[in-house]
Amino acid sequence: MQNDVVRRGRLAGERSGEMMQFLSSMEADRHIADADVLVDIAHVMMLKKQQIIGENTAKELLSALLELYESGIPEQAFSVEYEDIHAGIESFLVGAAGEEIGGRLHIGRSRNDEVAACLRIRVREDIIKQLAILCRLRETLVALAEEHIATTMPGFTHLQHAQPTRLAHHLLAYEQAFSRDFDRLAESYDRVNMSPLGAAAFASTGFPVNREYVARLLGFSGILENTMDAVASRDFALEVLGDLCLMMVTASRICEELILWSSRFAGFVSLDDSFCSTSSIMPQKKNPDSAEIMRAKAGSVIGAYVSAAVVVKGLPMSYNRDLQELTPNLLRAIHDAKQSTGLLVDMLASATFDKERMRDEAGKGFSTATDLADMLVRRFDLPFRTAHTIVGMAVRKGELTLSALDSASTELLGSNLSSRGLTEADVSDVLDIEKSLEQKKVPGSPSRVSLLAAISSRKERLRADREKAEERKGLLTGSRDSLIREARRIAG
Ligand code: ARG
Numbered sequence: 418m419q420n421d422v423v424r425r426g427r428l429a430g431e432r433s434g435e436m437m438q439f440l441s442s443m444e445a446d447r448h449i450a451d452a453d454v455l456v457d458i459a460h461v462m463m464l465k466k467q468q469i470i471g472e473n474t475a476k477e478l479l480s481a482l483l484e485l486y487e488s489g490i491p492e493q494a495f496s497v498e499y500e501d502i503h504a505g506i507e508s509f510l511v512g513a514a515g516e517e518i519g520g521r522l523h524i525g526r527s528r529n530d531e532v533a534a535c536l537r538i539r540v541r542e543d544i545i546k547q548l549a550i551l552c553r554l555r556e557t558l559v560a561l562a563e564e565h566i567a568t569t570m571p572g573f574t575h576l577q578h579a580q581p582t583r584l585a586h587h588l589l590a591y592e593q594a595f596s597r598d599f600d601r602l603a604e605s606y607d608r609v610n611m612s613p614l615g616a617a618a619f620a621s622t623g624f625p626v627n628r629e630y631v632a633r634l635l636g637f638s639g640i641l642e643n644t645m646d647a648v649a650s651r652d653f654a655l656e657v658l659g660d661l662c663l664m665m666v667t668a669s670r671i672c673e674e675l676i677l678w679s680s681r682f683a684g685f686v687s688l689d690d691s692f693c694s695t696s697s698i699m700p701q702k703k704n705p706d707s708a709e710i711m712r713a714k715a716g717s718v719i720g721a722y723v724s725a726a727v728v729v730k731g732l733p734m735s736y737n738r739d740l741q742e743l744t745p746n747l748l749r750a751i752h753d754a755k756q757s758t759g760l761l762v763d764m765l766a767s768a769t770f771d772k773e774r775m776r777d778e779a780g781k782g783f784s785t786a787t788d789l790a791d792m793l794v795r796r797f798d799l800p801f802r803t804a805h806t807i808v809g810m811a812v813r814k815g816e817l818t819l820s821a822l823d824s825a826s827t828e829l830l831g832s833n834l835s836s837r838g839l840t841e842a843d844v845s846d847v848l849d850i851e852k853s854l855e856q857k858k859v860p861g862s863p864s865r866v867s868l869l870a871a872i873s874s875r876k877e878r879l880r881a882d883r884e885k886a887e888e889r890k891g892l893l894t895g896s897r898d899s900l901i902r903e904a905r906r907i908a909g
Pocket residue numbers: 442500501528529532736738740741744
């Protein structure tokens with residue numbers, strides 16, 4: 418007789434080892450096994466409350482499940498002869514407590530609502546961890562920004578020197594992007610944290626199950642009302658994967674910059690040796706391999722999203738076994754994203770920025786030419802396009818001097834600017850990098866005053882976000898503790 422209590426009635430015949438492996442989700446299920454025990458505990462408590470099972474059955478089932486919770490799930494429950502962990506645990510309980518008791522665990526439910534619940538429990542915990550990492554990442558970026566308020570550097574568009582900025586400004590740009598990743602994940606959390614339980618296979622059950630009660634026990638904030646949607650939908654997973662894709666796209670951009678900046682032709686940053694590798698042939702090499710792997714992990718996460726979306730795409734209602742193939746993609750992406758962003762925190766915190774090199778490059782490529790054009794607009798009431806043309810013509814001649822501006826102005830307007838009072842000193846003054854930066858006082862800009870204001874508002878925001886994440890974590894821990902306490906009380 419088969420050990421798998423689910424298969425033994427309807428199906429005959431031996432399966433090959435390869436077929437077992439092919440069908441089983443056991444490898445991925447290791448990551449939802451703990452959640453499955455909690456789901457089982459809550460289900461039994463609900464069955465008892467609704468008087469679907471008797472007091473004694475509940476006691477025995479709960480003691481067996483609490484044993485799994487406390488001492489861990491025995492390895493035999495993870496055998497690939499079981500199609501999944503749900504069958505593995507149920508079969509184990511039937512073996513351990515006997516069919517009279519263990520055989521009542523699965524009343525009024527299906528693995529379809531069970532697996533959806535386990536995934537949601539696992540994902541909500543992962544979101545909370547990812548939110549905490551995002552807070553640390555943002556905190557690191559803000560702290561570095563604070564340290565580099567006065568670190569002037571070139572800003573780029575098209576990777577060409579464009580206008581001077583400050584390293585603080587550059588780092589705060591990333592902090593702002595990561596704060597949106599925080600927001601997205603925090604919003605997704607609310608859609609993840611809904612209970613599919615009670616849906617059973619898809620049509621619910623004739624047993625008088627109490628969906629709200631079991632949802633409450635497990636810390637879900639509500640139930641997914643339509644029972645067909647409850648088992649068939651994985652948009653919660655796709656949404657989180659989408660959030661992680663966007664987050665990793667941003668992370669890969671910062672990695673790309675660390676790679677570029679640590680190249681000798683930029684020389685802006687030096688990564689700590691612990692984040693670098695060397696060459697097996699070139700003894701002098703120090704390569705930013707960690708940043709490169711992280712950059713590539715963004716590709717893996719995007720790939721996981723695409724694979725998962727394609728699994729769900731075109732599936733008819735309701736549950737289809739295809740959905741099992743989504744899970745490894747989801748788990749892999751969650752793992753990669755968490756690991757990459759966690760390591761990014763330390764990579765950034767331990768990096769050394771070469772302030773002088775950055776400062777040296779900041780003025781290159783006529784990076785304050787816009788300020789000069791702006792000054793001509795203000796001083797001579799020129800249309801911006803005219804001033805832009807004059808300065809552009811001077812740059813084309815290779816220098817931003819009074820005489821170059823004069824000849825451009827004469828060519829364009831028929832008169833020069835020095836006759837209207839422009840001096841060499843005015844020109845060099847407006848081209849000064851620090852002065853250019855200090856002119857920029859609008860919110861979010863790179864002047865000292867704007868940076869200080871931004872740093873303090875970002876810190877405020879970070880504090881609020883941290884509280885939000887902590888509060889959710891607290892609710893989860895609280896609900897788990899009270900579930901276990903109540904189960905222990907019933908088990909006696
Ligand atoms: N291992 C399955 C999964 O991950 C659990 C649900 C199986 N349901 C079924 N009807 N075969 O989706």
